[in-house]
Amino acid sequence: MDFNTRLISIESELTQEDLESLKFLCLDLVSSKKLLAIRSNLDLFKELQKNSLLDEDQYELLAELLYIIGQHSLLKHLGTDKWTMQNTLKRKRTVSLYRRMLFELYENISSEDLKTILFILNIPKKYEENKTFLEVLYYLEKNDQLSEDKLDVLEKAVAKVSPDLLRKIKDYSRIRDKEIQEARLQCEDEYDDKTPLSIEAQEVPSEDAEIVQHISETANEKGLMDENTEISMAELSLTEQPEIYSMDRKHRGYCLIINNSVFVKHVVRLGTEKDAAFLTNVFTWLGMDVEIRNELSAQEIRDCLTEFSKKDHTERDCFVCCILTHGKSRAILGTDDEVIPISEIIAYFSPKNCTTLAGKPKLFFIQACQYSSCAERGASPMPNDADVLVGMSAMDGHYSIRHSLKGTWYIQALCENLVKMVPKGEDILSILTKVNKDVSEKEYFMNGKISMKQMPQPSYTLLKKLVFPKPPTPFKSPGQQANDF
Structure with missing residues (x-):
């Protein structure tokens, strides 16, 4: 080609x-x-x-x-x-480091933050309406309010909406100052080495001009990051290229969705059908053979897991199991309110019990509250075998929030980020990190006050990077809503 x-x-x-x-x-x-x-x-x-x-x-x-x-x-x-x-x-x-820092601000700013920044910056209305943050940054640069060494206006605006974004600007300024100082010292050394004893007839460039020239010549040859700085643009750790799980067999794999809404004692899980539909569409798009089972008792869940563990997965790349139900600490509930430990669910697909999945990634996404009395709480469920990932919608001892019309925070964020990040070649752990961030930023209000937040928790024993191949066609949204509630 x-x-x-x-x-x-x-x-x-x-x-x-x-x-x-x-x-x-x-x-x-x-x-x-x-x-x-x-x-x-x-x-x-x-x-x-x-x-x-x-x-x-x-x-x-x-x-x-x-x-x-x-x-x-x-x-x-x-x-x-x-x-x-x-x-x-x-x-x-x-x-340039400066241009990349601005782009990272753009990638991480929310629509509400942008509205606030536009108000603070007092940008003329003709420039303000329907503008992206990139266009705002371009406007500031064009009007000489923003440059590599002129960040005050941007800092003041960003400081009002996001400490995290302000920290990116501060990190850039610190790194740039450090680089200039290093360049100044190196220039002084080079000048001493190259200057002849008699310089009466020579035109010696100014110190500042020499520094600027030196920086422009060496900026692409030197690392610009402070070794103690932890910001994403640095990606400083020198790691070997990781191994990646094979995803080129005849079939991608099964995706089992267990969806419970009506229980003997617990309240109806309104909105769970939104989660089930979104998961079905996303994992079908990712090439999985999706099977959904509704309203299962504890024994029926066990029977279902046994059925899938006995299937022949030889020509399949992986296995995914999504469980949408009520739960308690380290466990989920059947529709009969009987408890099944999450560790038991994982064990059905251990190398001993499911030999054709040995060495292949097995993903479990559990949408269920993990709340219980303090006496019942323990460590979050960890897999005992390799090649397993367990994505919990909430940390042990905490509730998981579900909207009766839009579905749950966790499953909606999971599906949205799979759709957005898989085509970009991101691995599953990077995707779940973004899911953590999205869910953690949501707030549930009651009577005008924040009454509840949520923090998902993945745990894993994956031995390689897990990257789903990019689907051949774009994802067609079935109309799920991504708004906060």
């Missing part, structure tokens, strides 16, 4: 939102006037080629851009992958 054909393949999978992100990241590399006139990703590639920033032998910048915007699955068209780029960018990068 020639290089232009590969570019067309990449372009076909990028969205308009991706284009705006790529244009913003290229503002320091291509004139803003030319970038504003670009209307397609292919046109952007052509512009990069005109500027000698992209060709068959020089595609590092495009790989870096795809990595930054999270389109990791497209890196294969350039003969690389997420893990290789993660290590490469610790040694050399083209997109």
